[in-house]
Amino acid sequence: MAALAPIGTVVGRGVVVPGDDIDTDRIIPARYLRCVTFDDLAEGLFRDERIGNDGLPTGHPLDRSEHAGATVLVSGRNFGCGSSREHAPQAIARAGFRAVIAGSFAEIFFANSTTLGLVCLSLDEEPLAELRSAVQAAPAVELTLDVPSATVTMGERSFQGHLPESARSALLAGRYDPLSELLAGAEAVRRVADSLPYVRATGGRR
Amino acid sequence: MPPRTLFDKVWEAHAVRSLDNGQTQLFIGTHLIHEVTSPQAFGMLDDLGLPVRMPQRTFATVDHIVPTDRREEPFDDELADQMIKALRTNCTRHGITYFDLHSGLQGIVHMVGPELGITQPGSTIACGDSHTSTHGAFGAVAFGIGTSGVRDVLATQTLAMSRPKVRRVEVVGALAPGVFAKDVILHIIRTLGVNGGIGYAYEYAGEVFDAMSMEERMTVCNMSIEGGARCGYVNPDQTTIDYLEGRPYAPQGADWDAAVTRWRALASDPGAEYDDVVVIDATDIAPTVTWGINPGQAIAIDESIPHPERVPAHERASVEEALAHMQLTPGAPIRGTKIDVAFLGSCTNARLSDFREVAARLRGRRVAPGVKAIAVPGSTLVKEACEREGIDRVLEDAGFEWRAAGCSMCLAMNPDKLVGDQLCASSSNRNFKGRQGSASGRTVLMSPVMVAAAAVTGMVADAREVFGPAEAVA
Numbered sequence: 089m090a091a092l093a094p095i096g097t098v099v100g101r102g103v104v105v106p107g108d109d110i111d112t113d114r115i116i117p118a119r120y121l122r123c124v125t126f127d128d129l130a131e132g133l134f135r136d137e138r139i140g141n142d143g144l145p146t147g148h149p150l151d152r153s154e155h156a157g158a159t160v161l162v163s164g165r166n167f168g169c170g171s172s173r174e175h176a177p178q179a180i181a182r183a184g185f186r187a188v189i190a191g192s193f194a195e196i197f198f199a200n201s202t203t204l205g206l207v208c209l210s211l212d213e214e215p216l217a218e219l220r221s222a223v224q225a226a227p228a229v230e231l232t233l234d235v236p237s238a239t240v241t242m243g244e245r246s247f248q249g250h251l252p253e254s255a256r257s258a259l260l261a262g263r264y265d266p267l268s269e270l271l272a273g274a275e276a277v278r279r280v281a282d283s284l285p286y287v288r289a290t291g292g293r294r
Numbered sequence: 295m296p297p298r299t300l301f302d303k304v305w306e307a308h309a310v311r312s313l314d315n316g317q318t319q320l321f322i323g324t325h326l327i328h329e330v331t332s333p334q335a336f337g338m339l340d341d342l343g344l345p346v347r348m349p350q351r352t353f354a355t356v357d358h359i360v361p362t363d364r365r366e367e368p369f370d371d372e373l374a375d376q377m378i379k380a381l382r383t384n385c386t387r388h389g390i391t392y393f394d395l396h397s398g399l400q401g402i403v404h405m406v407g408p409e410l411g412i413t414q415p416g417s418t419i420a421c422g423d424s425h426t427s428t429h430g431a432f433g434a435v436a437f438g439i440g441t442s443g444v445r446d447v448l449a450t451q452t453l454a455m456s457r458p459k460v461r462r463v464e465v466v467g468a469l470a471p472g473v474f475a476k477d478v479i480l481h482i483i484r485t486l487g488v489n490g491g492i493g494y495a496y497e498y499a500g501e502v503f504d505a506m507s508m509e510e511r512m513t514v515c516n517m518s519i520e521g522g523a524r525c526g527y528v529n530p531d532q533t534t535i536d537y538l539e540g541r542p543y544a545p546q547g548a549d550w551d552a553a554v555t556r557w558r559a560l561a562s563d564p565g566a567e568y569d570d571v572v573v574i575d576a577t578d579i580a581p582t583v584t585w586g587i588n589p590g591q592a593i594a595i596d597e598s599i600p601h602p603e604r605v606p607a608h609e610r611a612s613v614e615e616a617l618a619h620m621q622l623t624p625g626a627p628i629r630g631t632k633i634d635v636a637f638l639g640s641c642t643n644a645r646l647s648d649f650r651e652v653a654a655r656l657r658g659r660r661v662a663p664g665v666k667a668i669a670v671p672g673s674t675l676v677k678e679a680c681e682r683e684g685i686d687r688v689l690e691d692a693g694f695e696w697r698a699a700g701c702s703m704c705l706a707m708n709p710d711k712l713v714g715d716q717l718c719a720s721s722s723n724r725n726f727k728g729r730q731g732s733a734s735g736r737t738v739l740m741s742p743v744m745v746a747a748a749a750v751t752g753m754v755a756d757a758r759e760v761f762g763p764a765e766a767v768a
C-alpha cells in the first residue's frame with residue numbers, strides 16, 4: 089500500500105453547523121446510503137437541513153456564500169452519534185472538509201474519520217463557544233489547526249483542544265489508515281486464531 | 295491471576311499485538327456483513343488486490359434495503375437492486391456464507407447471528423452497523439465499525455482498536471409488572487445520557503438482567519450505542535446456554551460440553567475492578583417513551599414534556615430544537631399525543647417474544663381509525679414462528695399489516711417510510727430527525743406493548759391502562 093501523507097496542520101476557513109448530538113442520519117440521510125461506492129455522497133451532506141420540505145434551500149450555513157470553500161466544520165457535543173455509517177465522514181470529506189472541531193465525538197465516527205485523515209479535534213465547552221462566535225463573526229479569517237499541539241488558532245486567538253494520542257501520532261506519521269500495519273501482523277494473527285476453539289471449529293484457512 | 299471482568303478475558307484472548315500508535319490489533323472471531331456497508335469495502339479490497347483472509351468467519355445477510363411486501367427481484371428501487379446483487383456477487387466470489395433473501399434464514403443481521411447460534415459467548419464480533427452491540431447479550435465483545443473497518447476485518451480478520459473502560463450498570467430489585475426490557479434501556483440512557491457511555495463498554499448486571507430472557511437482554515444491549523457505549527454485554531449464564539443449545543452453528547456433542555465449560559468461566563469474577571459502577575433501582579423504572587429527537591430525551595409515560603427553561607443551560611438549545619421538531623408543548627403530558635403510524639419492528643424489538651406479548655393484548659381489539667399500523671418481524675425464522683402460533687392472524691385481525699423480515703421503517707431505506715410530519719409510535723431504537731424516511735417525520739420510541747396501546751387508542755398511551763394490568767394478560 090502507498091504511504092499516506094502525514095497530516096501536521098489543517099489551514100482553512102471554518103463554518104459552524106450549530107447543535108449538540110448531531111447524528112449521522114442528519115449528516116447523511118439514509119436514502120443516500122443506497123449506493124455501492126462512496127463517490128456521490130457530498131451531495132447528501134446535511135441534505136434534509138439544507139433543503140426544506142418545499143424543495144427550496146433553507147439558508148443553511150453550508151450554503152451561505154461567506155462560507156463557500158470552508159474546510160473546517162465546527163459543531164457541538166457528541167458529533168456523529170448514531171449509526172456506524174462511514175458514509176458520514178466520507179460525505180464530509182468529499183464535500184471538501186479536512187477537519188471537524190466539536191465538543192466531543194461519537195466513537196465510531198471518530199475512528200472512521202481518523203482512518204480517512206479527517207482530523208477530529210475536540211474543544212471544551214467555553215473555548216468551543218468562543219471559537220464558534222469568532223467563526224460566525226469573521227468567516228473570512230482562516231483557522232490553523234495544529235496536530236502536534238492539538239490547538240486551533242484564529243487570528244490572535246489560540247484554543248487548546250484534545251486529540252487522543254493514538255490519533256495524533258497516527259496522523260503525524262501518516263499511518264492513520266491502519267491496514268498496512270494490520271496486514272504486517274499476519275503471523276501473530278494466525279497464532280491467536282489457532283488458540284480460539286470457536287474459530288478453529290469452522291476450519292478453513294487461518 | 296487477579297479477578298477479571300468478562301471484558302478483560304475476551305479482550306486478552308483476542309489481542310494480537312500493540313500497534314505503533316498504542317492501539318491494539320484485535321482479532322475479530324466473527325464478522326457479520328450486510329448490503330449497505332460492505333460493497334465499498336469489497337471494492338477497496340479489489341483495488342488493493344487483497345483476498346478475504348478468513349471467509350469462513352464472515353456471515354452475510356440482506357436487511358436494510360429489502361422491501362417487506364413485494365419481495366420479488368428485481369426490486370422496484372434500482373439502487374436497492376444493485377446493492378443486493380453486489381452483496382450476492384461479493385459473497386460468491388469470496389466464499390462467504392450468505393443467508394439470501396429466499397433462503398429461509400434471511401433477517402436483520404442482529405437477529406440472524408443469535409438465532410443461528412453464530413453469536414457465541416467469549417467471541418469478538420464486528421459488523422458495519424452500530425447495533426452490533428446487540429450480540430453482547432451473549433457475553434461477547436461486539437461492536438459496530440465503519441466500512442474501512444469492514445475492509446480491515448475482511449483483509450486481516452483484525453481491527454485497530456483502543457481499549458475502552460468498563461462501566462458496570464447494575465439494575466437491582468425487580469421490575470414492576472408492565473415494565474419491559476425496552477423501558478430499562480430507555481431509562482438507563484435517560485439517566486446516563488446519550489454520550490455518557492463514550493469510551494466505555496457497559497456490563498449490564500444485577501437481578502433484573504439475571505432474570506431476563508436472551509431476547510430481553512438483546513433489546514438492552516442493542517441500544518448500548520444509543521447511550522454512547524460502543525459495546526454492552528451481559529455475563530453468560532444458564533439462560534444463555536439454554537438459548538444456544540441445538541442452534542445450527544452452536545457446537546455439538548463433545549464440543550458443546552467443552553464450550554459450555556469455557557462459557558461458564560467467562561463471567562466477570564467476583565471482586566473484578568471496574569472503571570465505574572452505576573446502580574439503578576428497578577422500581578424507579580416505568581414504561582418509558584421519548585419525546586425528543588435523541589433516545590436520551592425520554593420520560594416515563596405519566597410525566598410531562600419538559601420546559602426548556604427548566605433544564606440545565608447547556609441543554610436548552612437541544613430541548614428547544616426537539617420541541618420544535620416534535621411539535622410538542624412544554625408542560626403537556628406525553629400521554630394523549632396523537633399518532634399517525636404504529637411500527638412494530640427493528641433489531642431492538644421484533645423477536646418472537648415481542649410479538650407474543652403484543653398478540654396477547656391485541657386479541658379482539660382494533661387499530662384506531664386513521665392509524666397505519668405495520669408489523670415487521672426481524673427475521674424470516676421469527677416470521678414463521680409467529681405464523682405457526684397464529685400471531686400473524688391476531689395482528690392482521692387487529693388491523694396491522696403483517697410483513698416479511700427486514701429493517702423496514704426503522705431507517706426507511708426500503709419503501710416503508712413516514713410521510714410529511716407523521717408521528718410514529720415505534721419499537722425501534724432511534725428517534726433522530728428524518729430517521730424514518732421523512733425529514734419532518736416524528737418518532738416516539740417505546741416498547742412493543744406500548745406501540746400496541748398507541749395503535750389501538752390512536753395516541754401515546756399507558757399500556758397498563760389500555761390492556762389492564764400485565765398479570766391479567768394471558
Ligand code: SF4
Pocket residue numbers: 357358402403404423425640641642700701704705722723
Ligand atoms: S433494524 Fe434499524 S437499527 Fe437495526 S440494523 Fe436495521 S436499520 Fe439498523
